[in-house]
Amino acid sequence: MAILVDKNSRIIVQGITGSEGSFHAEQCLEYAGNVVGGVTPGKGGQTALDGKVPVFNSCAEAREKVGANVSLIFVPPPFAADAIMEAAAAGIELIVCVTEGIPVAQMVEVKAFVDQTGSRFVGPNCPGVLTPEGAKVGIMPGFIAKKGSIGVISKSGTLTYEAVDQLVKQGYGQSTCVGIGGDPIIGTTMKDLLDLFEHDEETEAIVMIGEIGGSMEIEAAKFAKANVSKPVIGFIAGQTAPPGRRMGHAGAIVSGADESAAAKKKLMAECGVHVVESPADIGRTVRDALKHVKIGVEL
Amino acid sequence: MKIHEYQAKELLKSYAIPIQDGVTIEDLAQAEAALDQVNEELGAEQYVIKAQVHAGGRGKGGGVKFSPSRESALENITNILGMTLVTPQTGAEGRLVKKVMVAQALDIAKEFYAAITLDRAKGMDVFMVSSEGGVEIEEVAKTSPEKIVKEWVVPGFGLRPFQGRRLAAALGLEGPAARQAVGMFQKLYTLYRELDCSIVEINPLIVTDQGDLVALDAKINFDDNALYLHKDVADLRDLDEEDPSEVEAGAFNLNYIKLDGTVGCMVNGAGLAMATMDIIKQRGGSPANFLDVGGGANVETVKNGFRIILSDPNVKAVLINIFGGIVRCDRIANGIIEAVKVLDLNVPVVVRLAGTNADIAKELLANSGVDLISADSFEDAAVKVVEAAAGN
Numbered sequence: 001m002a003i004l005v006d007k008n009s010r011i012i013v014q015g016i017t018g019s020e021g022s023f024h025a026e027q028c029l030e031y032a033g034n035v036v037g038g039v040t041p042g043k044g045g046q047t048a049l050d051g052k053v054p055v056f057n058s059c060a061e062a063r064e065k066v067g068a069n070v071s072l073i074f075v076p077p078p079f080a081a082d083a084i085m086e087a088a089a090a091g092i093e094l095i096v097c098v099t100e101g102i103p104v105a106q107m108v109e110v111k112a113f114v115d116q117t118g119s120r121f122v123g124p125n126c127p128g129v130l131t132p133e134g135a136k137v138g139i140m141p142g143f144i145a146k147k148g149s150i151g152v153i154s155k156s157g158t159l160t161y162e163a164v165d166q167l168v169k170q171g172y173g174q175s176t177c178v179g180i181g182g183d184p185i186i187g188t189t190m191k192d193l194l195d196l197f198e199h200d201e202e203t204e205a206i207v208m209i210g211e212i213g214g215s216m217e218i219e220a221a222k223f224a225k226a227n228v229s230k231p232v233i234g235f236i237a238g239q240t241a242p243p244g245r246r247m248g249h250a251g252a253i254v255s256g257a258d259e260s261a262a263a264k265k266k267l268m269a270e271c272g273v274h275v276v277e278s279p280a281d282i283g284r285t286v287r288d289a290l291k292h293v294k295i296g297v298e299l
Numbered sequence: 300m301k302i303h304e305y306q307a308k309e310l311l312k313s314y315a316i317p318i319q320d321g322v323t324i325e326d327l328a329q330a331e332a333a334l335d336q337v338n339e340e341l342g343a344e345q346y347v348i349k350a351q352v353h354a355g356g357r358g359k360g361g362g363v364k365f366s367p368s369r370e371s372a373l374e375n376i377t378n379i380l381g382m383t384l385v386t387p388q389t390g391a392e393g394r395l396v397k398k399v400m401v402a403q404a405l406d407i408a409k410e411f412y413a414a415i416t417l418d419r420a421k422g423m424d425v426f427m428v429s430s431e432g433g434v435e436i437e438e439v440a441k442t443s444p445e446k447i448v449k450e451w452v453v454p455g456f457g458l459r460p461f462q463g464r465r466l467a468a469a470l471g472l473e474g475p476a477a478r479q480a481v482g483m484f485q486k487l488y489t490l491y492r493e494l495d496c497s498i499v500e501i502n503p504l505i506v507t508d509q510g511d512l513v514a515l516d517a518k519i520n521f522d523d524n525a526l527y528l529h530k531d532v533a534d535l536r537d538l539d540e541e542d543p544s545e546v547e548a549g550a551f552n553l554n555y556i557k558l559d560g561t562v563g564c565m566v567n568g569a570g571l572a573m574a575t576m577d578i579i580k581q582r583g584g585s586p587a588n589f590l591d592v593g594g595g596a597n598v599e600t601v602k603n604g605f606r607i608i609l610s611d612p613n614v615k616a617v618l619i620n621i622f623g624g625i626v627r628c629d630r631i632a633n634g635i636i637e638a639v640k641v642l643d644l645n646v647p648v649v650v651r652l653a654g655t656n657a658d659i660a661k662e663l664l665a666n667s668g669v670d671l672i673s674a675d676s677f678e679d680a681a682v683k684v685v686e687a688a689a690g691n
Contacts, residue, residue: 077524103525104417105495111422112454127624139594141624141655156570157594158622161654162677165622182569184419211570214419237573240558240580241589244388248554248569248591250524251419256437261577278581279574280678 002176003151003196003203004094004120005070005135012068012092013038014075014083016048016055021074024098024139025049028072031136036066059090072128072137073097080124081106088119095187096137097123104250107185114187121187125249127157127179140177148173150286151197153190154209155182155216155249159237159279163209166283172290175203182211182249190220198228205231205290207282208273210264212238213252217264225271231289234268235276236261300521302535303351305400307517314490316483318514321402323351330376333401334369343403344368348375351398353540355518356386362396365404376401397539405513410503411470412436412447413484415491424452426488428466432503458488472506479512494532495525544607551603553592560585561688563608563617563646565601567592567626575620578677584685587614596626601634605642616647616688618680623654632660632667639669647672647687651680 005011011028015021016038026049029035037056038048044057056062059071071092075083080099087095095114102110102124114121122129128138132147139157145164150172154160160179167174178193180186190208197203206228210217217236224232239261241247243254254260269275274289276282305323312318320341322333337343346369350362357363362384366372376399385393410432418425429447431439439446448469450462463481472480491499500518507513526533538546548555554569558576562584566572569591576586588608592600608617621631635650651674652660664671672687674680 078527101524103495103528104497104522105492105525108417108422108424109454139625144624144654154570156568158566158568158624159570159574161622161624162571162574165653184417185422209570211573216420219420235574237570237577240576240586241573242558245556245589247556247573247589250522252569252573256440278678279578280676280681 002131002134003193003200004122004129004176004178005131005137007032007034007134009034009070009135009137010066010068011035011070011072011135011137012059012062012066014059014071014073014087016040016053017043017046018074018076022048024074025053025072027142028136029053031142032134034135036068037062059087059092063090063092068092070094070137071096073099075099077101077103081110084110084121085113088114088117088121091117092119094137095119095121096126096128097121098126098128098138099123100125102183104184107183111185111187122178123181123187125183126181126186127160129176129178131176132174138179140179144168145177146173148175149202149204150174151193151200151203151206152177152209153193153206154179155211156209156237159209162279163207163282167207167286170283170287172283172286175200182251184214184251190216191223194220194224194228194232198230203230205233205286207286208232208234209282210234210236211249211252212236212241212247212254212261213249213259215258218258218267221268221271221273224273232273233276233282233286233289234273235279235282236264237279300523300526300533300536301353301540302519303353303398303537304349304517305351305398306535307519308514310490310494310519311514311517314486316486316490316514317511318517319347319402319405321400323398323400324380325398327377327380330373330401334372337401337403341403345404346372347402347404348372348379349400349402350379350382350384350396351400352384352389352394352396353537354384354386354388354394356388357384360384360386360389362386372401394540405505405515406508407505407515408508409506411505412439412502413487413504414498414500414502415488415496416498418451421451423454424488424491426450426452426458426462426466426484428470430470432505436502452488457492458485460485476506476510476512483512494529495522496520497522544610548590548607551600553590553600553604553607555607556589557611558586558588559613560587561613561615562684563587563611563614565590565592565604565608565617565619567594567596567621571620571622575618578681579618579685582681582685584688587611594625596621596634597630598634598637601631602638602641605638609642609644609646614646615691616649616684618684619648619650620677620680621652623652623656625655627656628652628654628660629656629663632663635671636663636667636669639671646691649674649680649684649687651675651677
């Protein structure tokens with residue numbers, strides 16, 4: 001099962017002929033063998049990854065010829081907004097954009113556009129999606145993850161790896177890990193993913209790694225209280241961040257009282273989320289939260 | 300990116316939005332000429348002298364002075380230019396005032412608030428107005444949120460005239476004043492969108508005794524990701540208003556923010572960097588900085604990162620926390636070894652490397668002969684660096 005992607009996904013990479021795109025496309029292909037092509041306008045008819053996959057001029061062509069249903073985007077910022085819209089217009093079911101640095105105003109329009117289609121969009125500026133032993137659609141290092149039953153949702157890249165590593169050390173594998181990105185406007189939110197994990201039979205518990213800025217964690221926590229029966233474990237990075245300063249991610253900036261780590265943690269706890277205090281305790285908190293649960297059955 | 304009030308007003312003017320105008324000077328020797336110009340061109344006989352720094356609350360810190368005469372204007376220019384202005388937003392160390400705006404004084408009949416920013420939750424820009432202008436809008440939001448009226452802009456459609464009319468009505472404007480407001484609000488949104496602003500805030504937006512709407516102050520911030528589209532806007536950046544070490548880090552593509560603690564941090568990834576600061580605090584230390592060396596960390600970035608961290612005299616120990624995904628830990632280790640040899644370290648350095656090639660990296664460090672404290676886990680690293688900082 002897992003969510004979003006599995007071994008049956010048919011993945012294309014937009015920007016596959018660029019250096020980033022070709023490097024990561026190769027890694028994704030190596031991981032699960034389900035990269036079926038790439039898209040670079042004007043380079044259709046060529047091949048990429050040493051002749052292993054075909055290159056198409058458009059997403060529509062890739063969809064028609066190799067049945068692509070997932071697209072991974074490495075197109076540079078000035079062209080990324082258009083690439084996302086092209087994929088959505090072509091009916092690609094899942095679009096994952098790794099590109100960092102897309103102007104926010106363009107993303108506002110992209111989101112409105114994609115919402116009119118049936119596509120799901122993850123990112124931008126995110127590490128992508130990883131279903132252990134199923135599919136890697138992004139830049140997460142596959143070797144750190146193990147197949148299992150914890151769903152992971154995160155705004156961050158390396159902090160996700162840290163969390164996954166702690167989970168593995170506690171003996172927990174992951175159903176799917178999703179990096180949603182830390183930009184002010186993103187496609188798929190924490191709430192959306194809580195819903196998907198709640199309905200995924202393979203997932204027993206959900207780890208949610210947020211940060212300062214915005215109100216997504218609060219909306220997710222409220223949603224979890226009303227709609228999620230599985231344990232949710234949450235961490236917020238940026239407890240020490242001063243207000244008004246952007247902490248790396250464009251969205252990680254405290255611009256109101258409700259956007260601080262303390263405020264988010266308080267509300268998460270009120271909504272029944274197991275709040276992790278120290279970032280070194282993510283794995284242990286999952287273990288504590290699951291100590292009364294064994295293979296999905298309350299003891 | 301932030302800009303000064305006088306620069307923001309120039310942009311408003313270029314969009315035909317009425318502003319409180321004036322002349323901005325950097326040198327006391329320009330004061331007489333500036334007063335002459337404001338007097339002759341704008342007909343002003345009374346003035347407002349306004350410190351130009353990138354921080355709000357300037358009035359509270361004594362950086363904005365009404366001057367009923369030329370003499371008092373000169374006196375206020377003398378006092379403000381070169382002063383260290385402390386406002387609620389500058390921190391205790393304050394900010395040196397290098398520029399002042401010599402502005403025309405206007406008769407104020409009413410003060411409003413108007414702003415445009417992104418509503419992240421809705422994924423739309425929001426235009427906000429309030430009849431409670433000239434005060435801290437955060438206070439209004441807390442105490443009487445009903446006094447802030449909002450209109451959301453549907454992506455691709457701009458601020459529609461009917462929305463402008465609703466905003467004007469919310470401010471109690473009627474007749475010609477309402478029509479003037481609708482035009483102004485639409486121009487403001489056009490400016491916000493065309494220049495890729497992250498915030499446009501007019502506080503206060505005034506109605507003069509003559510019934511005209513005028514932007515008395517202006518704050519504009521820009522989306523850094525979009526500056527490549529607007530070279531003329533990027534040129535407005537004032538490096539004097541930024542921390543020199545942050546500017547230097549930016550030149551090396553490092554994301555550095557200086558804080559006031561004693562533990563320097565070098566981390567890959569913004570989320571992990573924030574989490575590293577958090578755990579240092581939880582273990583009783585205090586972070587000296589946020590530093591994300593990014594996904595492409597190599598020998599050069601590590602060396603530059605070190606140099607920038609160590610340029611802060613408060614740093615008593617350094618923690619390097621790298622989780623190698625795409626980044627290979629052995630490369631980071633080589634960078635650390637090289638940096639330590641070149642930089643003549645005088646503070647203890649704790650290194651925690653995990654992920655890709657972490658084992659090779661640990662061996663490299665162990666065999667390098669450089670003096671480093673190795674840590675096995677995130678927790679271990681935090682405890683060791685806080686101890687090291689306290690002991691140094």
